[in-house]
Amino acid sequence: MMLDTISPLGGDFGSTNALASIPWVTASERRDLGAVLITCAAPSPERIKSIGLAIGCSLPRSHGLVVECDGKRAIWLTPRSWLVLCETDDEARLLRSIASNFPDRSAHASRYSDALCWLSLEGAKAEELLNQGCFLSFSQGGLPVGNSKRTPVAGISAVILREAETVWTIGVERSRASYFVEWLEGLTLSGGE
Amino acid sequence: MSGFRLENGGRIDRSHPFRFTYNGRSLSGFAGDTLASALLANGSGIIGRSFKYHRPRGIYAAGVEDPNAMLAVRDAHGYEPGLRAGQVALVDGLEAKSVTGWPSPDFDLVASFTRFAAPFMTAGFYYKTLKWPNWSWYEEAIRKAAGFGLPDGAVDGRLREYRHATCDVLVIGAGPAGLAAVRALKGSGRDVVLVDHANAAGGALRWEDADVDGQSGMDWADGVVSDFTAEGGTLLLNTFVTGAYEGNFFTMVESLVDEGGLKGERIWKLKAEHVILATGSVDRPLVYQNNDRPGTLLSSSVRQFIGEYGVAAGQQLVIFTNNDSGYLTALKVARAGLSAPHIIDTRQAPSEAHVEAARAAGSRVHLGAHVSNVTGGKHVKAVAVSGESGQQVSLPCDAIALAGGSTPVVHLAAHRGSKPVYDEASASFVCPTLPRRWYSAGAVTGARNLAEVLAQGHEAAQTIANTGADVPQSEVMLGMGGVAAMWQAPTGNPKNMFVDLQNDVKASDIKLAARENYVSVEHLKRYTTLGMGTDQGRTSNINGLAIMADATGRDIGVVGTTTFRPPYTATRMGAIAHHRQMDGYAPRRLMPAHQDHVAHGAKFEDFGWQRPDWYGCNGTDREAAIKVEMKAVRGAVGVFDASPLGKIEVAGPDARAFINKFYVSNLTTLKTGRVRYSVMCHDDGIIFDDGVVACIDDNLFLAGPTSGNAESVAAWFERWRQTEWPDMQVAIAPVTSNWAAIALAGPKARDLLAKLSPDFDISKDAFPHMHYREGNIAGVPARVARVSFTGELQYEVSVPARYGQALMQAAMREGDAMGAKRIGMEAWLRLRLEKGYLHLGSDTNGRTTPLDIGMGGVVAKKQADFLGKRALSLPYNASGRREELVGLKPIDAPIQIGGRILADGYDSVPCPTIGNVTSACDSPDAGNIAMALIERGASRIGERVNIYAEGSISEAKICVPVFVDPKNERLHV
Known part of the structure; x- marks a missing residue:
């Protein structure tokens, strides 16, 4: 008997899945992590x-x-x-x-591979989107490239890695992944419209 | 009619005219106007009626300090029932309506009543009079008369956004002090955020006549801002800092304005390393008879209306002042080409330079004089001026400018606990002691002259980062000069001297409060309503405090101020609440097999997680489905998604000793591969959680707290490890969400588990009840505990969450021939009730101890210490009169959850209660059954009790709380 796998947002493990519904940034679910x-x-x-x-x-x-x-x-x-x-x-x-x-x-x-859902956000607006739900900063105590932070985002716990200047990898608890993606989808950037 | 648009001047864009309506009348304005400036420009005199006496009121100030101009406003994006006109940017098509006065503010019928009733409606009138026979008899009429607008019930289309930010330096206020600060920080490398509530930086430089560094004040401000933003500084305009909190945490509300109006709002939560408070001050009015008549404005606002909006307050102005700033208004008016105003100065010897300049501009100056009365019912027509000799003259006018000194805006410092202290020199309250890494600069310190203001801003910044910048140099023709406070005109009727215009608090009310001993400033506020409402006493508080001080023979500083609390200015509830509804309030949690539950008609309930309450595939209605599900478990096998059950790995050489400190059962004897049920308590002996603990090996335990407590139990472990037992070698790993758990329950559970290809022996003898195994199920890693919540043979199978849905589907597929059914939460809970198992939160409350649920023997046997042990030995907890968990069987009518157990001897209510029904249901096998917490219940088995529920009383018999399989035969098959 073989059991199919399903990622927090649906689909197989071991690949990435583009999330086109999240505006302003290039987003994907990192099923490969x-x-x-x-x-x-x-x-x-x-x-x-x-x-x-x-x-x-x-x-x-x-x-x-x-x-x-x-x-x-x-x-x-x-x-x-x-x-x-x-x-x-x-x-x-x-x-x-x-x-x-x-x-x-x-x-x-x-x-712990199944505990978190990993999302990748890439784009100049990613930080501004995340700042709607949490504190992220370049200033003292901030999050330089290559560092990570565990912090509440949009009311839930998350692990945030800053991969590059505008590339972020975010791990949220699996059961709350759908909520988090919908939260991202619903964000507006009035300054960018 | 008094105000009008000047031919020239102002910073408005006269090439962009707007049309807007006020009470249905079509009016005109320009881009750059506020609603207040546009109304004043259109000569709209009365814009509302006062709260209590329905006296006519007009535009009083240009901005946030105006206590009068609250209007209902509709723009392209929505409707707001009460906005301050000076805070509303004018846009084309805006509709404004007054919210007080019936049928209109100009002709108000209520005013005709209050005119005669006013002498009786003193401070405390409502408290003293309208309590007979009942306040509710009057409430509706009074609230209607008080006004302040009604919501329209429609959901507005405004955008709501949140931003979080941190910065090195937060500069609050982009006036001259704030700009001097950011100028001095240039090149410091600091991350600076500059915030101002106006739509442009510059503060008073936008309308005052002053030069800085050889340029006009406004050009200098533009240059500083340009340099600031070019260097990467963040400038937030149209933004109020609404609250200051511990740790230099601030809340701010940014208005997002477009051509349609208020497009939306953005709530900022900002943390700053350093704070420069440059919030400035607001003008203070003067208190004299009929000082509230429309046409009366604050003096600095008169200058602002001219300088910023090109609007004159009237054709013939009178200025009433106790300081030199009043003269600046006279000069501003004269330069605008208007009639030189009369100046009534309370001082005998003001600055000669100011007097000479005013006289040279054509003003007549009345020294040592005061306004003793105003004539004009709906608008100022003349003022009566009394000199020190007692002689009185009448001066015709259509507007009065009041310059009573300045009130520093110290609110944010006070939010942080800084105590405002009265400063004699500036006749105002200032905050000399500030929170750590806060600096104040400008008018908020009581400074009145531009050079001092700029120097303070500069110095504050240099304290943070010494960049070596030079101090900006200012040049003004005349300064603000000093203040000689006059808190109340020496002549005139105090019953018509208004201190708080928004709440109709008069000088006589404050004196009445003093006579009635409401002399504490907090009592004064509540008794008279001084400083309440949307303006929070910005223009009224200090005058009121001074009058109280005078009435009680105290210094103003001794009277003190009331407590400043956020928000600084009215904030829309929608902006605060925003996303805090539905998921935004409590983000939903989905189980790994959620889609499978949906596909089978699950009706979800939120138990912290979205869990199937029952399945549509099992019946067309709830009761029918639950019955099918319960029967499947008792007769065949049920498949239940138990994924939310807590899973915490406790590892390390001291893991056993550590976990033994939490549970009331003795876990030191728990062998590898065994499972034990227990409860844990807080230190007060009250049950906090229950669940099973599995021993994986000598140094690794798997705690299984309840679903709802999974996170708090992990935090509880961690708290004690860090604070009380830091030397214990133990680590805590909460792994709940990594695992999906499927419970197989029923007499055919073993058969079904076998179909799922376990790679370990699951026979009765090899895998008995309360044992734990690890291996592979269906080819994937699995943890299996043979434990039961239903009283049946039961296995809880946990696999990595990615396989959860597939395992659920495989179990149902393989179990189809056995009669397997999906089981929802309600059936699951009823099954455990049949067995008499505790459901935490239902059968326990905030007083229940392990002794109350029949675990006294377990507690007594445990020698080692555990959390709550001492408390359980205290007389109260050991008392024989405690409520104990028992079963109930009905005698004459079904038992309902929540029913009160009546004290012995009572068969009607009201009467004392000795317990309550904690769980109840109709069981397919056992009929109507229940559990209850009843005083001394365990010793009353077989007795009858009366139960009161929903208006009726029924009788039930106390029994042992086990309704199926009392010998536990099904558990051990």
């Missing part, structure tokens, strides 16, 4: 380094930082938790690696 949630029971520098070695990607140590290596990106969430973005097929390998390296569960990896 998998994820593992890494938590650490006692986050000493040595242990965090060991986790990095186990997954093949060092873990960032401070707020907002993202480390990219070997097709994976490690996002700092809290002082003892990280989100590691990977290919969807790589999730199981990362889980095994952490489990075998940390049998006492002092570090733990949870399946």
Whole structure:
């Protein structure tokens, strides 16, 4: 028996899906992104380094930082938790690696590929759209290119990565993905009309 | 008729004439006008009636400080029942209507009554008089007479937008102080936001006669703004900063105006590192007899109407002043080619330069004099001027300009808790102590002269970033000079001296309040309504406070001010609420198999998630479908989408000890692969959540809180880990949304699970009740718990959410031959009621402890400490008189949820209550059944109680709350 997969917004995993209904920007659902949630029971520098070695990607140590290596990106969430973005097929390998390296569960990896819906927004207006639902800024404490932030957007929790000057990747909780897309679709930009 | 359009002058665009209507009359204006300037230009004298006495009122000021000019306005985008005319940009086709006065503001029948009744309608009149026999007898008529406009019921077409922003420096006010600040920040690299409520920067430079850095004030302002925006600064015009909050967080409302009117509004939420408060001041009126007659305006507004809009307030003006600014108005009027006004100055020795300049312009100056009365019913016709010698002269006029000093706009600083302090020099309240990283500049500090204003703005900016810029140099012919406060004219009838024009509060009302001991400023406000309403006392408060001070022999500073609260100016509820409806209020959550539920006719209920209440595919109506679904579970197998059930992984060497601190059951003995049900409490011993905990291995547990509490339980764990047990080696991973969960329940559940190709042994002995397994189901990773909420053999199968819908469909496909049915929430809840299982929130309330639901034995056995343990041992919680969860069976009529259990010996209401029905339903197998929380219920099994519900009383018998399978045989098949 084989079960079909369905992404938060409909369709198969493992690809991208254009979302033409979102105005002002080029948007898509990133069905190709998998994820593992890494938590650490006692986050000493040595242990965090060991986790990095186990997954093949060092873990960032401070707020907002993202480390990219070997097709994976490690996002700092809290002082003892990280989100590691990977290919969807790589999730199981990362889980095994952490489990075998940390049998006492002092570090733990949870399946997370299905927890979030990842959207890509690209365009000069993307920041202005997102600013209708949250604080994003270039100023002090802002979000430079290559960094990420976990923040409420449009009333729900989201992880935001700034990939490039006008390219954003946003992860929202799967069950709220439809709401979030409809929120984006309903936004207006009076200055841009 | 008094105001009129001047031949020249103003910043309006005379090449773009507009037509608009006021009370049905077609009038004209120009692009750049406000509704107030256009009405004044058209000679519209009376624009409304006062709130209480229905006295005629006219345009009083040019902007937000006007207490009178509230009008209903319709533009191309919508209708608003009460807007201040000075805040409405004139557009072609705009329709304005007065909202007070019946049948019209010019001829108001109510006024003919209040004219005679006014002497009796003093402060507190409503409170003292209209409470007999009941306020509601009068309320409708009084509200109708009070006016302020009616909504039209239509949904407007205005755009609503939100913006969030952060900046290094927020400059509030784009007048000379604010512009000096942004000029000084040029080149600093700081991210600066400059905000002003007007549609252009410059503030008073737009209409006052002043030069800065060798240019006209307006050219200088334009240059500063041009440089500012070229450097990337953000300029927000037509924007009010409505509130200041902790952490330098601000709310702002930006009006989006186009050729059709107010196209929309944008709510800004902005956080700033530094704040420069340059909000300026508003003119203060003077208090004398009949000071409210149409034709009376604030002095600076007279200058603004001339300088900005090319509109004169009247042909023959009288200026009443206690400071030098009144002379500037006289000069402005004379330069506009109008008759030189009389100046009535309360001071004996004002600035000689000002007096000479005014006299040279043709004005006659009356020193040491005051206005003691005004003649003219519907419009000013003359003023009576009294000198110090007592002699009185009458001066004909059609407009009066009042210059009583300035009131700094300190509201935003006060929102943050800065205490306004009375400053003798400027005769005003200022905020000398500001929040951290706030700086004030300009008239808001009490500064009155342009050079000082510019220097303060410059200095504030240089404190933030020293760019080495030079201070702007100003040149004015005459300055604002000093103030000699006069709070109330020494002659005239206080019963006709209006302090608060919007609420008809008179000098005599304030003195009455003092006599009746409402001397606290907060009591004064509530008793007299001084400073209430849409203008919030901008023009009235300080005069009122000063009169109270005089009446009680105190200093003004001792009387103090009332509390300033956001919003600074009236804000549309629509702009605030905007998207906070439907999804915007509570974003819906969809389960992974949502589309499959839709396809099978699910009728959804919001349980935090959109969950099927029942399925249309199971019956044509709710009760029929629920019956089918319940029978399937009891007789075959039901498939229930349990995806929202919480899933929190608790991992680490201390995971077992950690999780044991939360649940009342002993989890130290929970073996790998086993599951245990328990409840958790807050520290007060009250049940917070219930659910099962699975032990995956010695250092990894999977907690399963209720759907509604999944996020709050994770936060609860995290809170205690961080604050109380930071040394415990444990990590918490909330993974609810990663997994879709399908429950298979019923005697054929094992058969159905087998059809889904599990790669592990699911036989009765290999996988008993309250056990947990991991493996693959249908070829995908799965977590399976054999637990039951229905009393039947039940498996909860969790797979990664991407497979949730396919698993649901596969289960139904494979189960079709077994009689499988989709199960909705209502059937699921009724099934658990048949079994007597607790439903958190239904069968518990904010007082229920584990002892009340029959878990006293579990609690007693647990030696280790847990949250709530101490509280459960306290006498109140251990009392034998607590409400306990029991079952009920009806004697004579069906039991209804929410029914009150009557105290023993009562068979009618009113009477004491000893409990309530928490759950009830009609069961296909057990008939009408219920659970209830009843005082000492557990010791009263077999007794009868009376239940009151919806007007009738029925009788029921208390029983053990298990209505099917009391021996749990079905659980263990």
